[in-house]
Amino acid sequence: MPPATPDFAAIRAEFALPQEFPPEVLVEAERAAARGPAGERVDATDLPLVTIDPPGSKDLDQALGVVRTATGYRVHYAIADVGSFVRPGGALDAEVRRRGQTVYLPDGSVPLHPPTLSERAASLLPDGPRPAVLWTVELDGAAEPVSVDVRRALVRSAARLDYEGVQADFDAGRLHPALAGLPELGRMRRALALGRGAIELEMPEQEVVPDGAGWTVRVRARSAVEQWNEQVSLLTGASAAGIMIEAGVGLLRTLPAPDPEALAGFRRTAEELGVAWPDGAHPAEVLAGLPPSGAVPLAVRRAATALLRGARYTAFDTAAGVPVPEDPGHGGIGSTYAHVTAPLRRLVDRFGSELCLALAAGQEPPDWLRAALPALPEVMAASDALAGKVGRACVDRTEAGLLVGRIGERFEVVVLRAGGPEGEPGEVFLADPPVVARCAGAPRAGRTALVRLTAADPGTGRIEFAAGDAPASGAAPTA
Template sequence: MSARPDFAAVRVEFGLPDGFPPEVLAEAARAAARPPSPGRLDATDLPLVTIDPPGSKDLDQAVGVSRDGDGFRVHYAIADLGAVVEPGGALDREVLRRGQTVYLPDGSVPLHPPVLSEDAASLLPDGPRAAVLWTIGLDAAGEVGSVDVRRAVVRSSARLDYAGVQADVDAGRVHPAIAALPELGRLRRALAVARGAIELELPEQEVLPDGDGGWTVQVRRRDEVEDWNAEISLLTGMAAGAMMLEGGAGLLRTLPAPDAGALGAFARTAAGLGFTVEPTVHAVAALLAGLPRDDAPALALRRAATTLLRGAGYTAFGDGVAPPEDPGHGGIGAPYAHVTAPLRRLVDRFGTEVCLALAAGEELPGPLRAALPTLPELMGASDATAAAVDRACVDRTEAALLAGRIGEEFAVIVLRPSTEDAAGEVYLVDPPVLARCEGPLPAGVTASVRLTEADPATGRITFSAAGS
């Protein structure tokens, strides 16, 4: 049976905008027609490519990774929205209201009008493009040695996708622009574990067309290339965070490191699932990095690790406001700032402008200083909406897939046991469904459960232990 969830109802429920006001479209069209500002570094000779999902047009980043003596050199060109969006204008007000692009299976609700996000400001491989160019030098171990950021004109030589690049790597070839990406990517992944970065790597569900006019849910598999590419983005965000802290002004993406109590509780949960780990951040990071992806106890332990990553937010400082006492991001293991996706996320434009000013030794412009304190609340609300929309689309598709199967029994992996106060949580592998479950089932086992509820209108799904 084909699942036909109502994504239009999700858009209405969350008040997502339908199109842009005429004055915003007019301002975006004028901005799209302007040539790049003078005084930019001509970096059109740098070998750069974009790596994104197939069909993407909102290309935020173009990357080049090469050997540099015993070390490496990364060139990371980012779409320059700061040169496009006029502070206080109609476009600025609209993107402040939206916060970020919200993705639904049947189409996105973009942060910027497509004339910018999918054309003039996107780093498409069709000619010179204005960009903010990060140049990062690294040593043989993959550690940062130098950082430079400035406005430039760049030229992407190819629009690549993850599967294609992975196939090239597996075949022993790789585009010359990213010749050193596999080596540096692996080094940076190892350094992340050494920093104590806590990466959950839970199954990532996505809603896709089923080929029969409806929708289905699948687990999104990440290729190594996608992980390596993500490491370049994280590398740049960490360089930005360090620059902001040194300069005394900025906007960090923060997540408190887990405290001793949370680490101790996790170690006890791990022991109950058959794993031994010391209650330290570095030990937990190493354990999670080595777990299998689909094993039942491992999945339950990854789910338990979500309790270690609570309290994510944005922290602005400067103009007399001191940096936070703990400026780090527990999931990354270092201070970090969003600067690499300005087409899709509002805060990146402001973070980039801070870094450009600090790198040039200039004072932050008045409008930028005024905006920084307002962004944490705005982005927190936007992140919550985007996450809720994504969850609603997945939940309603799951429920639509299962709606005709009430009363059937399924084998599931128990991720979290039920308590007196809350139902447990189980994971059905095929189709990949995450749902609540009532009844006494221990975590980390495969159990038989009965489907008792599947409501496509709300996305609510409930299983019950088969024997209860």
């Protein structure tokens, strides 16, 4: 039986994703685009900035420039100034609050904002000056921030780049001048994050891509450039959180530190799998010391997901009697953090940017902004859950379509999690095609095993394996 083509239209219908914007929203967006951004702004069109995004992206949220200075580094991070196009209380504002975020599917996105804004007027495309919220962070020689400035500006992106191309340029020694300081700063910031206890799982990240005849699933490899660029975004989010906490008003992305029971369970699993745990070592250090692939590292990283539970958005406003949370940090990042860097595709970032702009200018946040804070965590939690379910459905149903004709076959897999004592299924990873699925009778985690495919339903995405008669020999599939 040939592979089954996944039905993404059915997924859109199943999750009631909006097919289009209401007419009044489109009219308001067109008028905002034609009117252009309101308010005064600094002319920063002379700054060397570039965007780095997946190929073909048009909703460009960030443009960056990183340079070495006499005392350290200077980061310019320009963020699309969506707030200057969206009128509080208008039809567009109401619609994006309903959507929460852009939902991505393999055959196209369900955007947060109408394309006339998200892919044209508000996007940081390199075809002319664009309004932006410009963050300038000065860092010392150890890559620690010493000053932060944020203001509205007019910027001009010099180039629209993608991760693969920038990585190739770096490898060839011809990196764009705007990115001259990115490799060194990115490495140093990652090292600092590890020292703070930031937990990087590096689990195989699946994505659905066209293969010429239909769709397939592959493991997306993250380049060094993408990791360095991520550090600039995290630096900006941490800077925003600091501004909010100091002022006593804001919206943080929080994740509680792992409780002692979760830590003990993870350490026990790691040691059972033969992973050394030096005295006093933090889980982040243990994870960072793992090889990039293999059965044991995969199983250990899967076990570490128990350390990253409870992420949420937390609003506070001390003037309204809502205090800064007792634990304002994000355990996965190792610092406080707020979302401000992706306003074209995530609702909360627009409000975070507006807060920081007002606070940095020594102004009180406007009433409409303060009034919005209490409701935003629930809106974002719902949209995060929806986007996660849609993304998982796309991957699961594509996986099932690839395997539908192979029921009864045996496969060599890595056991990520053994089955439970009451017959609960375990979890396995198949390398080709890359599939994570349940497995009845899964043996001990961290080993390769032969399993039999017992179910593959392209309509629901259900895939199930059953443990084989004996463990497989040979090398583990790599991630």
